[in-house]
Amino acid sequence: DSGVTQTPKHLITATGQRVTLRCSPRSGDLSVYWYQQSLDQGLQFLIQYYNGEERAKGNILERFSAQQFPDLHSELNLSSLELGDSALYFCASSVPQGTSGQETQYFGPGTRLLVL
Amino acid sequence: AQSVTQLGSHVSVSEGALVLLRCNYSSSVPPYLFWYVQYPNKGLQLLLKYTSAATLVKGINGFEAEFKKSETSFHLTKPSAHMSDAAEYFCAVSQGDSSYKLIFGSGTRLLVRP
Numbered sequence: 673d674s675g676v677t678q679t680p681k682h683l684i685t686a687t688g689q690r691v692t693l694r695c696s697p698r699s700g701d702l703s704v705y706w707y708q709q710s711l712d713q714g715l716q717f718l719i720q721y722y723n724g725e726e727r728a729k730g731n732i733l734e735r736f737s738a739q740q741f742p743d744l745h746s747e748l749n750l751s752s753l754e755l756g757d758s759a760l761y762f763c764a765s766s767v768p769q770g771t772s773g774q775e776t777q778y779f780g781p782g783t784r785l786l787v788l
Numbered sequence: 789a790q791s792v793t794q795l796g797s798h799v800s801v802s803e804g805a806l807v808l809l810r811c812n813y814s815s816s817v818p819p820y821l822f823w824y825v826q827y828p829n830k831g832l833q834l835l836l837k838y839t840s841a842a843t844l845v846k847g848i849n850g851f852e853a854e855f856k857k858s859e860t861s862f863h864l865t866k867p868s869a870h871m872s873d874a875a876e877y878f879c880a881v882s883q884g885d886s887s888y889k890l891i892f893g894s895g896t897r898l899l900v901r902p
Contacts, residue, residue: 674831705889715878715892728889762831766888774820774839774882777890779832 675699676765676780684786690751693783697744697765703727704746705766705777706738710759721746753787760784790815790881794893802901807866809896811853811879814860820882821862822890823853827875835877838862849873874900 675698685691697704706718708731717730721740732738735753740746750757761784764777795810813819820839824832836847843855853864862879876897880890 674833676831703888707890714894717889717891720889730889764832764890774837775888776822776834776837778834779824781831 674778674780676763676778678761678763678780678783680783681781682784682786684788685753686788687753687755689753689787690749691753691785693748693750693761693763693785695746695748695763695765695780697746697763698767698778701765701767701778702744703766703775704740704744705764706732706746706748707762707764708759709762709782710756713759715762718748750785755787758785758787790819790891792879792881792891792893794877794879794896796896797894798897798899800899800901801869803871804868807851807864807869807873807898809864809877809879809898811862811864811893812860813862813879813881815881820888821853821855822880822882823847823851823862823864824878824880824892825875826878826895832878835864869898869900871900871902874898 677696679694702723705720709715718732720727738748760782762782763780766775766777791814793812822837823835836845838855846852851866878895879893
């Protein structure tokens with residue numbers, strides 16, 4: 673158990689709908705990352721928040737947005753869903769180690785989204 | 789831009805045999821490299837990471853990896869495969885900007901034959 677929790681575990685919805693995925697980082701971790709894992713794209717970075725502020729954006733669609741709240745949990749909002757959005761969405765958290773990139777990211781179990 | 793290439797989407801070994809999973813990276817700066825394992829229907833678990841302290845890195849479950857700058861490689865090995873090692877393995881590099889986001893390879897599925 674990594675200490676990162678994600679809810680829900682599974683989500684089935686229809687095209688055009690909107691869903692919210694939730695992530696609680698490990699206690700003390702300030703950074704939250706969101707990744708998408710799909711069969712055709714593999715594991716891709718979506719977005720990162722650090723202590724409530726957006727730090728970096730990756731291949732995140734405009735229909736997707738995220739935020740990190742004062743208690744450091746994060747939510748990923750996916751709207752106008754399409755069939756191709758079906759994927760496993762992971763959240764990871766880390767605590768900064770100076771200015772290096774060697775910090776370990778701890779991954780949650782993921783939310784499996786199926787868009788029908 | 790940094791990138792990672794994993795050679796072989798599937799690797800099959802017999803139980804007790806050597807495991808070798810290949811990873812090559814491309815980076816314009818000294819990289820931080822990671823190996824993660826994903827068991828079926830689970831999240832990713834860190835096996836080991838290279839942070840420039842030592843070129844031979846030992847991880848969990850008997851795995852180790854050697855950083856070879858001249859070959860831009862970070863291959864993962866285990867002397868003797870166990871049935872429980874069957875999983876998907878991902879090599880990743882940490883982006884060298886303020887984000888430290890991970891860039892993953894396409895993954896290698898390890899099959900262990902009895």
